[in-house]
Amino acid sequence: MPLLAASTQRNLGMAIAVVAIVGFAIYLIYNVLWAGREERGSELELAPNRKPYMNDQELETRRLDLALAGGLATLVIIGVALPLYWLGEPGRQQGYVEDSRRQFTSRGGEMFEEQCSDCHGGGGLGGSTATTIVDDSGNFVTPVQWEVPALTTTLYRFSEDEVRHILNYGRPPTPMQAWGAPGGGPLTTQQVDELIQYIQSIQLSPEEVEQEVLDGLILQVRGDVLEANPELGARLAEANDAVRQAGADEAAAEAAARNLAAVEQEIRETSEQYIRDLPGVDGASAARGELLFNNGVYGCARCHTPRDSWRFTVPEEAPGEDPKTYEQGSPEEAEVVARLGSLIPEREPGGGAFGPNLTNGSTKRQFDTAGDHAGFVAEGSQEGKAFGNFGQGDGGGQMPAFGVCVGDRDSGERSPIHGFCTLTDGSPRPGMLTPEQIDDIVAYERGL
Structure with missing residues (x-):
């Protein structure tokens, strides 16, 4: 309905503009063609500054009345047209925003398929990429296949500025490299914004x-x-x-x-x-929490459990073949682990990888109560905002939000225009996990 109203206002404004233009054209035609007369005679008789002009009675009655009536009509048209033009401005602004969004999304989609789909998959549905594990000195240890997450829930977990930070500077030590110019990447600020707009367009309901x-x-x-x-x-x-x-x-x-x-x-x-x-205590189930903890991009293990984000591989056996990937727990993986020994981390649940170690009661020392712990899991880390007893938000979306939608958290005045976390009916978009699911995760983590 708002777009329909904006269209009606715009059409009415166009109609008034057409009437004004046609009226002005008629005025010109009358004065230039019909009111003029063909000049005959000498310049002395017909020169405008020499021929007799209308007398005062003609000037101050019929001629003056016509001029005043024309001026009044013009003022009426202006007085009506300007408010109507103003009323149509929200529709024009919304149309510009929607058109810009379509253009950014289209260009961002093309760029994504060219630059990002090899790792994140077509449409951002997830994929994998070959990379290597190195030791503390940077020496090669083993090839692996990194499981690259889908991006279809990115703006549930990360704010727009956090996504921009990741695109600009990468996400070490993962294979995600710096793509934006501030981090030494090839993309301009506008291209990064176009990617963000495309990512917004592929978010799941x-x-x-x-x-x-x-x-x-x-x-x-x-x-x-x-x-x-x-x-x-x-x-x-x-x-x-x-x-x-x-x-x-x-x-x-x-x-x-x-x-x-x-x-x-x-x-x-x-x-x-x-x-x-599954059994629980006071409504929270550590058993369900373990399932949620290990639930891929919707869970915690890929950041907090060593080796959860990648699988061991061996080179392709013939040119053009994909490398063979060993599943976790397979005999082949056990052989690789035994051969590499201390060069790779032990796969201990919650033992720490990209995210900190959660074992040995560290979460209980960080958060005095399960409620505080659950609040942090729900909202994630924020730049300059302390969390827990020892933590401080370090920006860049290091700890995502799992319980609330935070895509608009840093957008400020842009939120009404580019907002993601408000649904079409005006209600807030929920987070990825429910409060009950987060309570289950907290029950599991506090028992590690």
Whole structure:
């Protein structure tokens, strides 16, 4: 409706402008063509400064009345047109903002596909990139495949200025390099802003975020659920066999696919109930907290657990082939770990990597109460703002926010124009995790 109103005001203003222009054109035509007369005779008789002019009676009645009426009409048009023009200004401003946003998003999307998609995946859906692990002296240790996070929830967790800081200066010691000119990168300030605008355009809705978090938890407990429900596992195996045996028979394939989908839905519902039933104290479950802690980009382990963000690899066996990646817990990974020994960190849950070590009661020393701890997990670190008993916000989005949307936190006056954390109905956009989920994480971390 606001855009419709702005369009109506703009159309009315255009109509008044057209009337004014047409009226002025008629005035010129009348005075130049119709009111003029062809000159005949001598210059002495017809020169404007020599020929007799209208008398006072003509000047002060009909001629003056026409001039005054024309002036009044002009004032009326101006008096009406200016307020209407002013009323249409919000619509023009909004249109300019939307058009600029479309342009920035389009250019940012093209730049993202050229510069960023090799690591972050097409559309920012996540990917991986080859990198190396080095020792404290910078010597090569081993090649690894770094799991690059999706960017579809970035502005839930980081403010616009924090994203700009990361783009400008990178995120050491991860493979994320400096892209902005302030950090020595190739992109201008406007190009960084265009990337940020594109990132905003690919953010998931709150409902999609909630679904992604739950999907990650279900994936983690799937094995335990199938082990605890052997008949469900048997039905899953039968359903998969039926899909394979259907072959080119379309009717059989469709029936087998429907049966497999029904079994998968039952596994999902059973898994959701399994997660809800995990034991806890005073409503908070450390067992659920462990699942949330290890839940990829929606969790904490990729920053706080050594080796969680990457997998060991071996070079490709033939030119053009992708390197082989060893899954965590596999025999191949165990062999690599045994060979490298002390050159790589031990994969201790919460043992510290990009983020600090959370074990040995460090979180209890940092935060006196679980409530203080949960508040920090919800809001993250901020430049110049102290947290806990020993921490101080160091800027750059080092600790993201998990419980509130912070995309607009540093936007100031830009928030009403470029705001992300306000939904279309005017309500605030929630964070990635609910308060109950954060309480579960806190219960797990304070027990490490």
